[in-house]
Amino acid sequence: MQPFLSNQAREPGRGTYLDGVRAAAPIGVAALAFGVSFGVLARAAGMGRIAPVVMSVTTFAGSAQFAVASILGAGGGLVTAIVAAVLLNLRYGPIGLSAATTFEGPWWRRALTAQLIVDESWAIAQREDGRLDRRLLIGAGLLLLVGWTAGTAIGAFAGDLIADPTSLGLDAAFPALFLALLWSQVRDRSRLLAALGGAAIALALMPFTGPGIPIVVASLACLVGARRQP
């Protein structure tokens, strides 16, 4: 069920930083391309060249950054842009909780390592036993950070030479990417239930709430896991 993860990556507790880099490499290509399109959009939205790159390093969350650039570019308010981005990133609250026990060291190191959490690195770091592999998370997160930031810089500085990313179908790459990551997660009945629940909650809320909220509320579907006594 995990065609793209190496065997080492699946063995509990055996992942290395390099395994994380390897597992994330195909996603890194998509992150680079997506970063380019963010750089192009941000520059066109009047964010200049440096600010988008700084944002990719510090915020490191694609959909929220796209929201800020589109809202500012469309003449929307500053507060609207900030609120939209924060809502889109709220899911990192529950995600951070699920990753908490895998981090080590003093508080500043845990806080710093947590910055490498993105949907993709977190999904890659999931072990068969349900825990997170810290080294896989760090390796994958670092690669994605480099790809995303480099892409942003390319887009912001050389964007005039590049085609509109939507016409390339890049926006269709990410649902497929998340489906592939989900694919390797659905190993048993209770995880399938969690997935169906998450999808159902998101579908039910999407017509009524702004972007971001459906994903946060969908995290409640993980409670199906609490029924099972370990």
Next chain:
Amino acid sequence: MSAVWISVLAVGLATMAIKAAGPLLLARRTPPPRAQAALEHLAPALLAALVVTQALGGDDGGFTIDARLAGLAAGAAALLLRAPLLVVITAAAVTAAVVRLIA
């Protein structure tokens, strides 16, 4: 400071805080077994929600049906054929691009 830099700073600080909150609050504390079991089911729940919102979400909320769905179907087909991840992603992107070219 310009609106651009204020938003970069505010969103950056907020996102860093959100990402760090769990690892800081739960430091060296193991959640009770049932909470841990629930957290282990977070990945399928959230990834499924991401598939749905990324494939169907509109810019201002609500649904938008477009070439992304065709791309997702192509990606799913590639997955069923046990294609590597890069092939899955590429199949989805190329399919969506072709559908846009034709439509």
